[in-house]
Amino acid sequence: MSDSINQWGGSATKAEVAPQIVVRRPLFPGVIFLALGVIGLVIGVPGLVFQIIAGSDDSPAFGIFIVLGAGSLLLGLALAAGRINVYDRHYDVKSGFGKFHRREVEDIHTLRLGKQSNGSVTFISLTAWNERRKKQFMVFTNYRGYREFTAWLDKRRPEQWAECERLGVPD
Known part of the structure; x- marks a missing residue:
């Protein structure tokens, strides 16, 4: 197993730096x-x-296919890239193509369940x-790793998790 140098000059194996839980969107x-x-x-x-080679009409159909294809491909890659890597006392949040942002578990002041509905699906x-009401993360119940993540939150922020469960899902 290869070692990597940490910020203090020591080495850590990849198993030590691997996240305990990874929370991601469903694949679909x-x-x-x-x-x-x-x-x-x-x-x-x-x-x-x-x-272009055939010199046929100047129909924009193939250009539209390229633009829609590239847009769909980028959207699919952005959806697949977002995740939360959970470690022992902190977690890293990444949205889309952005970089990971480290968050400390002690910074979680409020946890709330929410309901989003489009009429047929909730x-x-x-x-x-x-504490400053800055959003730390948002995950949905259908995300892979959601149950493990909520169990992790229950252990590390029991008061906030108990309050979240007490309030439940809003009507």
Whole structure:
């Protein structure tokens, strides 16, 4: 096993720095956008090249396929990139293509469940804020690792978790 140098000059194995829990979105939405993006690019790029070589009409159809394919591909990659890496006393939050932001578990001041509905489907979220009401994270109950993460929160922030459970999901 290879060692890496930590900030104090010592070494740590990869097992020591691996997160205990990883909280991520479900695979389904990201995979759909990735597939649509690849299909759009596979149709659009060769079609545009053929259109240019053949000198046929100046239809924007293949250009639209390329733009929609690239947009869908980027959206799928952004959805797949977001995650929360949970360690013993802190967690790292990453949204989309951004970088990881370290958050300390002691900074969690408020935990609340929320309900988001589009009429037919209802999603339950868990949101954390610090003392200044800055959002620390938001996860949904269907995320991979959600149950393990909430058990971790219950152990490290029992008062905040008990208050969150007491208030429950708003109507």
